[in-house]
Amino acid sequence: MIFEQIATGGCQSYLIGCTETHAAALIDPEVSQLDQYLALAARDGLHIRYLIDTHTHADHFSGTHTLAKRLHAPVVMHRNSPMPFVDMRLGDGEMLMLGRMRIEALHTPGHTRDSMCLRLEDRVFTGDTLLIGGTGRTDLPSGDPLALHDSLFNHLLKLDPALKIFPAHDYKGRKSSTIADELSSNPRLQYTDPAAFAELMNTLNLSMPTHITEALRVNMSGGKSVSQMLDEAAASVPFMSLAALKARVEQADTSLIVLDVRERDAYEAGHIPGARLLPRGQLELRVNQELPDPTRRILACCEIGKVSTLATATLREMGFAGAVALDGGMKAWREAGYPLKTGSEP
Known part of the structure; x- marks a missing residue:
C-alpha cells in the first residue's frame, strides 16, 4: 500500500494507493491542499480514482467537488449524504475496488447522519466518528449522541483491536492510534452506558466551528467559499x-x-x-x-x-x-x- 497522511491544521487527509496498479483514493481532502495532493499523487505515479468524504464536514471546506471536476473522478459518500453532486453512494458493508485492495464502508452515524468509516487492510479511517482520545461531537446538524454510542460500541469498537485508526481530525500532532489503545485510554469510551454517554455528549458545551454556516453551504451544495x-x-x-x-x-x-x-x-x-x-x-x-x-x-x-x-x-x-x-x-x-x-x- 502507498500511504500519505496530509495535515492541514487539525484536519487530516489521506492518499492511499495500490502498489501494483497505482490506483488511488483520496479521503477527506481539504480545498486549500489540492495542489499538494496532486503533487504527491504524481510523485508516486498514482491515478486518483475516487474522492471520498467520510461525512458532511462543518468545520472546513471539502476539496472533493473541485477535484472531481479537475480529475473527472467520482465523489464517494454514504447513501445518506445530502450532497447533490455525489456520484457514488455507499451503503454499510459495501466496498470500493482500488486495484488489488478493497475499501469497506461502515455506516457509523452519530457525528452526522451520513458518517461512515472506511476499513482497509490493517487500518480504519474513522472520520469524525472516533478521534484519538475523543469522539466526534454530536451537536452539529444531524448529530445524535445515542446513534454515535451505537456506532462506536456495537460496531466500530468490535473490530479487531489491533486495527490502526486514522481520524479526520487531530489537533495535537498525533498521527494514528489503535482500537485497543482507544478502548483503554479514550475518556469518552469509558461511558459505556448509552444514557451516560448521551448526557456527556449533550453537556460538552463546545464552541461552534468558525465557518460553520459557510462550510455547510459550500460542502452541501458544491459551491465556493469566499476564500476559494x-x-x-x-x-x-x-x-x-x-x-x-x-x-x-x-x-x-x-x-x-x-x-x-x-x-x-x-x-x-x-x-x-x-x-x-x-x-x-x-x-x-x-x-x-x-x-x-x-x-x-x-x-x-x-x-x-x-x-x-x-x-x-x-x-x-x-x-x-x-x-x-x-x-x-x-x-x-x-x-x-x-x-x-x-x-x-x-
Whole structure:
C-alpha cells in the first residue's frame, strides 16, 4: 500500500494507493491542499480514482467537488449524504475496488447522519466518528449522541483491536492510534452506558466551528467559499505594488485609471489622488458608462485588497484586458504615509 497522511491544521487527509496498479483514493481532502495532493499523487505515479468524504464536514471546506471536476473522478459518500453532486453512494458493508485492495464502508452515524468509516487492510479511517482520545461531537446538524454510542460500541469498537485508526481530525500532532489503545485510554469510551454517554455528549458545551454556516453551504451544495473565490481571482489577475502606483500618482500618469471600488463614505474619507469612485456593487451596471474604452489600463483598489481583486477579475472577464489590482489596499497605503485626498472629487 502507498500511504500519505496530509495535515492541514487539525484536519487530516489521506492518499492511499495500490502498489501494483497505482490506483488511488483520496479521503477527506481539504480545498486549500489540492495542489499538494496532486503533487504527491504524481510523485508516486498514482491515478486518483475516487474522492471520498467520510461525512458532511462543518468545520472546513471539502476539496472533493473541485477535484472531481479537475480529475473527472467520482465523489464517494454514504447513501445518506445530502450532497447533490455525489456520484457514488455507499451503503454499510459495501466496498470500493482500488486495484488489488478493497475499501469497506461502515455506516457509523452519530457525528452526522451520513458518517461512515472506511476499513482497509490493517487500518480504519474513522472520520469524525472516533478521534484519538475523543469522539466526534454530536451537536452539529444531524448529530445524535445515542446513534454515535451505537456506532462506536456495537460496531466500530468490535473490530479487531489491533486495527490502526486514522481520524479526520487531530489537533495535537498525533498521527494514528489503535482500537485497543482507544478502548483503554479514550475518556469518552469509558461511558459505556448509552444514557451516560448521551448526557456527556449533550453537556460538552463546545464552541461552534468558525465557518460553520459557510462550510455547510459550500460542502452541501458544491459551491465556493469566499476564500476559494479570492484565490481563484488572485490567480487570474496581475497586480501592481504600492510603490509603483505611488510613482505613477506623483508623475500624474494619465494612462492609468485608478478605480476605487469602496463605498462612497470610505472614498470621501480618503482616497488616492486622481482615483475615480465606482463601488463594487455597481460595477457591472455602470461599467459601460464609466469605462467606455476597454483598452484602457485600469487599476482597482479597495480597503484591504480583497474586493479589488474580485473586481479586477470581473473587469477582465468583461473584456478589460488591461485591468490590474493593487497589491495591498488603502489601509496599507495610509500606513505607508502615501498621499491622500478627501472629498468627493478625484
